[in-house]
Amino acid sequence: MTVQSGQEGVALQTHSPRHTELFLGGLDRVRIAVAPAPMASLVSLVVDALGGPRQGIAPDWIRTVRRSLPADAAQAVTPMFDRTRALLPACLTPLGIDGSPVQDQLTRVADLSPDDLSQGVEELTPGEPPLPWRGALRRPRQWTSLYVKVLTAAWKAYAPIWQQSTALRTREAERIGAAVVTGGLDVLLSNLSTRVRYADETLYLSDRHPYRVELADRPLVLVPLVSGSAASVFNLDEPDRAWLGYPVPGLERLGTRSVASAPDSLSLLLGPIRAAILRALDRPNSMGGVAEHLDAGPSTATYHCTQLASAGLVVRQRVGREVRIQRTPRGDALVDLLS
Secondary structure (H helix, E strand, O other): OOOOOOOOOOOEOOOOOOEEEEEOOOHHHOOEEEOOOHHHHHHHHHHHHOOOOOOOEOHHHHHHHHHHOOHHHHHHHHHHEEOOEEOOOHHHOOOOOOOOOHHHHHHHHHOOOHHHHHHHHHHHOOOOOOHHHHHHHHOHHHHHHHHHHHHHHHHHHHHHHHHHOHHHHHHHHHHHHHHHHOOOHHHHHHOOOOOEEEEOOEEEEEOOOOOEEEOOOOOEEEEEEOOEOOOOEEEOOOOOOEEEEEEOOOHHHOOOHHHHOOOOHHHHHHOHHHHHHHHHOOOOEEHHHHHHHHOOOHHHHHHHHHHHHHOOOEEEEEEOOEEEEEEOHHHHHHHHHHO
């Protein structure tokens, strides 16, 4: 899923038919911030729970949220979703990047005027409102009240999960900080999620309605999401920032003791598997040797080595029937710095 709101900026022609593109320019000039935003995660979870695009959320979490929702409110909101899209205008997705409390964000939604809602739907789909919205716009205050009822109930059920994720979110902030101070921002951006890639000074974000925009002199705010492994929420068009939500690393371990264990700085930046590969390459090795060291299949080793190569940390070379891999000077420097 991508929640794109407020696309008032100048949209440039995209180079990729399946990706929205954010041109960053030179990374030495990019300002990075990280924001805890529980509402961003909550909206992602609610969309999946009510039949919107799947987010890769744990079934237990989905069941917990669904059980919490009042039947009348859920019935009113569900028509706005199907598995290909979520028909929610920006005014209804208070993602809280500014750090305001969840209750304050819900209050702002509850206070929306009928004109605000109508304008938001018009910005979402210019022209005739989509069929699910026609009934809602005939009774805007009643529908908005039911929508807030859904979010309020879902937050009550989800809040304990958000609190349990504190260690994961703290660790991710440390990983981002390590990338910024060590000049490893390109490595970080290349490893955010399976729905994001970085190349040629550009972030490519999976999107059914792609466009292209420039970051210019705005900061890029990274928002770790505590919802699902496929969650993707972003807004690239706010005048004072662009922000990107992605799954917080380690989400699958939430609630286990392993969350509390502190990995080293290299693992924070690259992830444990790629950190292990980079450390093991203190001398050149074959791809088969790397796979054996990882106790993993050849395809797994190849995938992670490809990501390391894309970040300029290793190089591969075919020697006869064998592919040899070794660290680059940049890879050597990163291991020395973070070990």
